[in-house]
Every structure is written in structure tokens, then in C-alpha cells.
């Protein structure tokens with residue numbers, strides 16, 4: 001069985017002080033059996049969070065990484081730098097980065113390979129725009145993004161990859177996909193992985209849903225057979241809401 005994974009994507013939110021206060025507010029509440037937990041924070045808060053999260057079940061994640069180890073890349077952060085801090089996960093190819101920062105299928109792939117090489121687990125984001133959805137291109141888009149992101153990844157490395165299906169039109173809009181629709185698209189993504197790596201390997205890869213996930217709707221997503229957790233933006237920003245998401249994910253899987 002795949003262990004569900006709830007990851008908060010804080011995006012460009014929280015100063016160091018705010019990040020540490022969030023962890024203090026979690027107190028003992030964050031232990032939930034059978035759910036892996038991650039918080040992907042801004043670069044500036046990572047070192048303080050690595051310290052603050054000690055003794056909690058929450059793993060630390062970043063929101064981007066460069067594919068080179070070092071060099072003349074002003075403003076970028078390398079996988080080695082993240083590893084040194086204690087980062088375990090890194091979001092790669094979020095639609096906001098594809099849209100605003102020229103991230104392409106090619107750079108996403110380079111970053112995935114670099115992350116895996118350095119022992120960071122990539123959370124690879126794929127998902128269609130509203131225009132693509134309305135044109136009936138959802139399956140083709142997520143297949144293309146998934147295949148491109150995983151080019152050159154070997155079967156052993158696949159075990160460390162998490163995919164996040166985030167339909168762009170559902171991000172931050174309050175309009176979540178229906179759980180059934182999300183499950184259908186996630187099954188297509190799993191099918192694309194099966195074509196490349198075989199059915200057995202594809203069955204072990206965790207694929208999250210992301211886009212307006214909240215404590216009130218997490219149950220419906222977790223009840224779907226192919227959805228293995230959530231990548232959550234807005235609703236991961238308060239300790240109370242984050243804990244409710246984790247509890248929701250744990251409850252559904254335990255029943």
C-alpha cells in the first residue's frame with residue numbers, strides 16, 4: 001500500500017519568525033499514524049525550520065532547486081545547498097514556476113535528475129490549464145509533462161519520486177476539481193508511468209492532488225483509489241488547518 005503524503009506548499013509566505021511560530025503552534029498535534037508529512041517553505045526559512053522541526057514527524061521541503069551543483073547562476077540555489085540544510089523534498093515544475101519563471105519540461109527534467117542524484121525527493125507538478133481542459137487536452141498534457149519530467153530516471157530512482165497533479169484552474173481559485181475527475185486524470189498519469197516503468201513500479205508511485213484542497217474536502221480526495229495525498233497551498237498556512245488536513249488524510253486511510 002502507498003503511504004499517503006500531505007505536503008504544504010507555503011509559496012512566498014512566512015518570514016523566519018512566522019515559520020517558527022507555525023511549528024510551535026503544531027505542538028504535539030502533528031503525529032498522525034500512516035501519513036507522511038512535508039512542509040515546503042521559502043528558502044530563507046529552511047535553516048530555522050530544519051531546527052524547529054526536529055522531533056516532529058514533518059519532513060522539510062523546498063519549492064525549487066537549480067540543476068547545477070554550483071556556478072555563475074545568480075539568485076539560484078543548488079541541490080547541495082538544500083541537502084546541507086536537511087531538506088528532504090523539493091517541489092519541481094510547479095505551474096507558477098512554469099508560468100512566471102520560464103520553467104519548461106526540459107528544465108523540470110534536469111532538476112528532477114539533479115535532485116535524485118543528490119538524494120532529494122522531487123515532488124513533480126503536472127497539470128493542465130483551463131484552456132487545455134476545455135479543448136479536451138488534459139490527458140495529452142499530463143502525459144507529456146510526466147514523460148518529459150521522468151526522462152532518464154531509472155527504476156530504482158522512481159521510488160523517490162512523488163507526482164502532484166495540479167490542474168492550473170483549481171489553484172488558489174477555490175474551484176477544486178471533483179475528486180472523481182482528479183482520480184481519473186491521476187490514473188492517466190499512473191498509466192503513463194506504467195508504460196515506461198511497468199505496472200508494478202507504477203503502482204508504488206505516490207501521486208497527490210493539488211488545487212484548493214481544504215480540511216472540508218480532503219476526505220473526498222483521499223477516498224479515491226489513485227489519489228495518495230495532497231499538495232496544499234492556502235490551507236497549509238495555519239497550524240490548525242494543516243493539522244486538520246493531516247488528520248483528515250489519516251482518518252480516511254485508517255477506516
Ligand SMILES: O=C(CO)COP(=O)(O)O
Nearest residue numbers: 009171172211212233234
Ligand atoms: O498550488 C497549490 C499547491 O502547490 C495549490 O494551492 P491552493 O491549495 O492554495 O489552491
